Amino acid sequence: QKGIAIAIDGPAAAGKSTVAKKIATKLNYIYIDTGAMYRALTLKALKYNVETDNELQLFQLLLKTDIKLEQAETNQRVLLDNEDVSEEIRNEAVTQNVSEVAKHRLIREEMVERQRSFVNETNIVMDGRDIGSHVIPDADVKIFMIASVEERALRRYKENKQKGFPADLTQLKQEIADRDRFDMEREVSPLVKADDAIELDTTSLSIDQVVEAILQIIEQKG
Ligand code: C5P
Numbered sequence: 001q002k003g004i005a006i007a008i009d010g011p012a013a014a015g016k017s018t019v020a021k022k023i024a025t026k027l028n029y030i031y032i033d034t035g036a037m038y039r040a041l042t043l044k045a046l047k048y049n050v051e052t053d054n055e056l057q058l059f060q061l062l063l064k065t066d067i068k069l070e071q072a073e074t075n076q077r078v079l080l081d082n083e084d085v086s087e088e089i090r091n092e093a094v095t096q097n098v099s100e101v102a103k104h105r106l107i108r109e110e111m112v113e114r115q116r117s118f119v120n121e122t123n124i125v126m127d128g129r130d131i132g133s134h135v136i137p138d139a140d141v142k143i144f145m146i147a148s149v150e151e152r153a154l155r156r157y158k159e160n161k162q163k164g165f166p167a168d169l170t171q172l173k174q175e176i177a178d179r180d181r182f183d184m185e186r187e188v189s190p191l192v193k194a195d196d197a198i199e200l201d202t203t204s205l206s207i208d209q210v211v212e213a214i215l216q217i218i219e220q221k222g
Contacts, residue, residue: 148203
């Protein structure tokens, strides 16, 4: 029997991972954060001084890299070669370089293969940029989450403050807008809403309202 797959895509800081995690917990599905995989490789590339525009070297690095997404109680742990990098992959340097790493064809093909290996195994909620459009084109439910760039910057600002990270609203807004443009304009499986995805504008919704809306969509389909 085939597992159920829920795909959640959208621009940066739209709340995808927060919402995907909650849905996975409610439904007892496995949550897969594909952005974390690109971030983990980026962290390793920065550590080993591999240039983000050197596709072949990045690819060779990736082939020697083990990335595991472990389900912890309240959160997901990201293990890079068995080291917990869950926090480190969210840092500024990784955030600024990840889209450069993720634009390369060889990198995406290998990541997508790894991501597809999770499908069918079990019921999953997967979030990213190209899940509904490319990784799981036959996903049971596809959601495309959007929100105004102002609202997304504000959410990230509050999150950073809470974590004690540096936070500058204007800078965050710029970073988010730049990353979106880069992800939308890349050649290989860019950020795009799949034709059959349901668009959800979360600008004026709370996290729980978004979760509720998506659960209803899943129920209607099921
Ligand atoms: O979701 P998150 O912000 O952690 O993703 C970081 C970056 O990884 C994105 O800006 C994008 O460049 C890349 N990414 C991607 N495809 C995915 C998930 C993330 O290209 N499916």
